[in-house]
Amino acid sequence: MQTLKGMFDIIDERPYYALIRKTIESVAAQFHVKKIETPLLEATELFHRGLGDGSDVVRKETYTFEDRGKRLITLRPEGTASVVRSYIEHKLYALPQTDQSFYYEGPMFRYERPQKGRFRQFYSAGFERFGSASPAADLEVIQMAHKVVTQLGLEVTVEINSLGTARKNEYIDALKAHLKPHLKELCPDCQARFETNPLRMLDCKIDLENSAFLSAPAPEAFLSQEEAVHFEAVKNGLSHLKIPFIVNPKLVRGLDYYTQTVFELKVSESLLGQQNTVCGGGRYDLLVKELGGPDVPAVGFGFGLERLVVALKALDKEVKDLSLDVYIVVLGPVFNEALAVATLLREAGFSVKVHPQEAPLKTQFKQVEHEKAHFALIIGEEEIKSHVYPLKDQVHGGEQKVQADQLIHVLSSHGDAHAK
RNA sequence: GCGGCUGUGGCGAAGUGGUUAACGCUCCGGAUUGUGGCUCCGGCAUUCGAGGGUUCGAUUCCCUUCAGUCGCCCCA
Structure with a gap:
């Protein structure tokens, strides 16, 4: 008998998980963020509506099955949708505290081919902040993420971008219009992505040098005046917080719900290979409404604990195990x-x-x-x-x-x- | 879902179409019956991921399968 493919027992790595959880907890406490625990199983529909029917995660990576009452249920592939569901279900938006934050930590499930820092049951921790559209909310969220990893002793690069909100689709259309004549020159993956996930094409490792990409419209050009100001304020604020960052116009996140600010924290590839993003997040101003709640803006991020563990081990970071007196x-x-x-x-x-x-x-x-x-x-x-x-x-x-x-x-x- | 590599004891690792599968570490027992770490002696794989095939004979060759690993897609 052995574990299922892509699943693993945590034994020797326990101290690393403990350290990471403790660090997250302490940073959360500094920002007065409450912990929330939601079920591992949710109605399948939640993820379809939340992550987008077209997203790969929903299309081919969820553990979905019928329960004995013929309900279609899914093991959560990520944390945000559940937290939003909970926020709406308990009408937390009606509380007198208009600015509310939560963090979570626990197992997530995706039916994928395992590789370095990627498993079928993996652990992620995330923060979600509801109720503020201000760049200050983005800033504090990024700051929390940054604080967690630096407190763990990891050096990270912060990459940010803005996808816009109102004109996000307009941008996607413009991008498609621009690339359509060149489609034949592009790699097969990009040809597929043209239909399924055009933004992802920007991230392609093969067509990186293709002239069509180099001349492609940048998302920034499609930001409204207000969004451009917001993005500027975020960049400016990061400088004030002394958090080094780079603007990566090709940074698009894989889940459909992101709007405006998106960001990732990456460690050196020497530590993690190609799976070197340890944290990803951004704004999802439309998601609460999309899932049946009121029009409440939100911003958050998620960590992949395994990736942090791999990075810490690669650094030979000493972690304390239980000691015997x-x-x-x-x-x-x-x-x-x-x-x-x-x-x-x-x-x-x-x-x-x-x-x-x-x-x-x-x-x-x-x-x-x-x-x-x-x-x-x-x-x-x-x-x-x-x-x-x-x-x-x-x-x-x-x-x-x-x-x-x-x-x-x-x-x-x-x-x-x-x-x- | 696609492609490359790998799979020998608890761990690391050699090896070969033919009778007893090296070696190192760990572990167990003893030298040393109340004080470990060094040293010495002895012990620990009916078996080479699993299943099938070829063969007089397979851990070794072939097929299938499972798992791991790296990369792609995607993502944490």
Whole structure:
């Protein structure tokens, strides 16, 4: 038996996930963002309406099936649609707080061919902010994303672009009109994208140098006056926040709901290969309405946790795993006494493991070493009689005899023991 | 969905159409019955991802399949 294709058990990587989640939590707290948890399963329709029927994610990557009541349901492929659904369902827009933010973290599912930093069940975390159309909202959202990755110790490039809103379709039409005469010169992928996802053509790695692309209209030309001002304000604001960025006119996001500002955070390809986008986001001013809510603007982003993990590992970033304070080595049939001591120490806040059966000291001390225990405490029949235990400090070296009633005191006096 | 590469013990890794599948690490036991890390001795793959085929004989050749990996599409 083994995991399904593209699925994985998190064991050795747990500390990385813990670190990332903790970092996200602390940044969220700084911005007073509440956590929201939504179900993994949603009505299929939510994603069709939210992400767009034409998007690849919906067309061929969702885990969709009928439940026993013949309802068509889908394992969520991303987080935003669910959060928006929740926002509308609970009429959060009617709350007196008009500017509301949420963050989420959890598993997402996409039926794709796995590769580096890409899986069928993967974990993402995201922030969503509802109620403000101001560039300041965009700025804080980008700042949060940037803060999370820099706090993790990763160097990222921030790329931004603006797709516009009102004239987004007009831009797409112009782009198609421009490229249509050149269609035959383009790669097969682009010919397909011409119909399914024209904006994506701009991102093509093959036709990069094609003259038709070089002369293609830029999205910026199709921004309304107001949107152009908004985009300028975002760029300006990033400079004020001292967040370096580059404007990438070819940056288009894969999901249909994005409007106006879009951005991605990328790490060096040397860390992640081609899947080097660790965070993507932008505005989705029409989505709330599209999903049946009022006309509420919103902006957000999502992280791919696996990609952050891969990047952190590539950097040899040290992460702390759970540490063990005391390993109790037993000599002879002394389990009751050993467990009693362990119980006392645990109640005092130490993490303690007891060797579970009699074994040669050599074997037990090897375990002490493998467990990276701070202290080894030896309990045998002599100790039980005398109430004095040998205590070895595995970190600083040395062994001392400690009176039973002094144990907690001695352990606590060590600064890096983990008593709470 | 498409293409390249890979698949040998817990991990890393050699190898060959023919009888006992190297080696390193880890692990287990002992030298050393109350103090590990060094050293020495001994042990640990009825089996080479799975299924089928060719063959007197397959881990080795062929087919299929599964999985991993890298890239494309797409995306986090």
